[in-house]
Amino acid sequence: MIIGLPKEIKNNENRVALTPAGVSELVANGHTVYVQSTAGEGSGFSDEEYQSTGAKILATIEEVYAIGEMIVKVKEPIESEYKLVKENQLLFTYFHFASYKPLTEAMVASKAVCLAYETVEKNGGLPLLVPMSEVAGRMAIQKGANYLEKPLGGRGILLGGVAGVNPAKVLILGGGVVGTEAAKMAAGLGADVTIMDVSLPRLRYLSDVLPANVKTVMSNRYNIRELAKHADLIVGAVLIPGAKAPFLITRDMLKDLKKGCVLVDVAVDQGGCIETCKPTTHENPTYVIDNVVHYCVANMPGAVPYTSTLALTNATLPYVIQLANNGWKDACRADAGLKKGLNVVNGQIVYKSVADTFGMAHLPVEEIL
Template structure:
């Protein structure tokens, strides 16, 4: 198969979807790999390193899209890329369709095959979302602590306090991978942490493994309203696979928060679980509403691209190899994990949560995975 790796062009996105080691693996299986020039620079991988691994280096993004049968990316295509995508071309990347209707409709019109990292499922887990959730969860505390500083327009409070001075209060909404990593980092810095979830079993687990300065609490609107009044830093860490995140922090709750408190919405690329959040960039990461600082960067791991690229490609490469070796249809027929990754196929929405998000027609993915002789 001919595989293309374009340079990411989303604002301050420095990750790359394939490393030289990944190129080497693809070449060992007989595939051709075309990498756009400087695609790996932000993550510390030079064109020379890719070429030594066996990649062909192309000067422009148009050339990469023009030659590739499968495009491997990190972030969803942006508007500039829409017209470069061809009918039947396979795109393997993060899409987060349910949060952005124009992207969904553009991919429908392209009649391409869109397989989303974030909806590939293994059991009840999301193996291609986990590594970036781990990075984003840890970063949420790092960024939250920074924006609590007074020069950053925060409250001017040190997350862990000092002897004789109370630490900051951190509220984490959601006990999944992001929430777990957030609470772990905040606790490690000495903060007073409360983590909420709607699953009592998950709360029992978190209560067993977390440090003594982490309190678990059942998530409900009432409890959130009470806890948010005292919180210095709130982390939105809610995920519904493939679907738009629910608003757990509503506009009217901000008036009850401390001036200079910080909200970090890690769920922003799925629509956000904080009503007042809107996607921001690393170049302009915050805005303030009702004296509350909002940090809503949609590609947080892009700020630490070396770590993020290695963590992501460790997870995606086996699946990318399977797609390249078998083709998307056979690979999805034989792998229930990849099958759940299909979101848009040749003009049809085949992932129910995406169809429901925008009231679009839904076609069961099985219709595309039948053998032709069976479909007759």
């Protein structure tokens, strides 16, 4: 198979979807890999390193899309890329369709095959979302602690406090991978942490494995509203696979939050769980509403591309090889979890949650396979 690796062009996105080591594996399996020049520079990989493992370098993104039977990316195509996507071309990347209807419509119109990292399943989990969720969860606390500083608009409170001064109160909404990693990080810095989830078994598990300065509380409207009033940092860490996250912090709640409270919505790339959050970039990461700082960068792991690229490709490469060796149809027939990654195929939405989000037509994926 001919595989194309374009350079990511989303604002301040420095990750790359394949490392030179990944290219080497694909070439060893008999495939041809075309890499856009400087695609790996943001993550610390030079064109020469790719060439040394068998890749062919192309100058432009247009050339990569034109030649690739499978395009492997990190983030969804942005508007300038829509016209480059070809009919029957396989795109393997994070899409988060439910957060942006124009992207969904563009990929439907392209008649490409869109296989989304974030909905691939294995043993009931989301293996291609886990590594970036780990990074984003830890970064949420790192960034939150930073923006709690007064010069950046925050309350002027040190996350861990000092002797004789209470630490900051951190509220984490969601006890999945993002929430768990955020809780670990916040607890390690000495914060007073509360993590919420709708699953009692999950809360029991978290209570057992997290440090003593992490409290677990059942997530419901009343509890969220009451705890939010006392929080210095609130992390939105809610995920519903393939669908938009519900709003847990609503617009009317902001008036009750502390002045200089910081909101970090890790779920923003799937629509967000904080009503007043809208996607921002690393270039302009925050804005303030009702004296509350909002940090809503949609590609948080892009700020630490070396770590993120290695963590992501450790997870994605086996699937890339599987798709290249067998073709997407046979690969998805053989692997029910990989089949769950199919979102849009040849002009049809085959992932029900995406279709339902926008009231669009849905075709069961079995009818295509």
